[in-house]
Amino acid sequence: MLTAKQIEQAKPREKGYSMSDMGGLFLFVTPTGAMVWRMRYRFDSKERTLSI
Template identity: 50%
Template sequence: MPLTDTAIRNAKPGAKPVKLFDERGLFLIVTPSGGKWWRLRYKFEGKEKLLSLASRTVKDEEIGKPQNLL
């Protein structure tokens, strides 16, 4: 079952990192300090890989705006 926006916003940190699973290998880790990290688990050439996608959730009003990355 896909993660909903409400479930992500309401995810509370615990004593240990909490994993909230989406579909097809995508999941969100909520750290004890409250950080949220997206990860994607996949297979390539028969080996399991783990990709870090983002460390924050983008606010609706920030979508489409340029980011100051430099």
């Protein structure tokens, strides 16, 4: 599970990367430094991603 401290310390990299939380929820950090919560789920046997 991600903590507030881990989120604050997340720095941008050359490519975007994700930091896993739990239950399909993860924090995606873009190369520009923006942070977006995303959730992976399955619907109709297809994997989908929801940005929150």
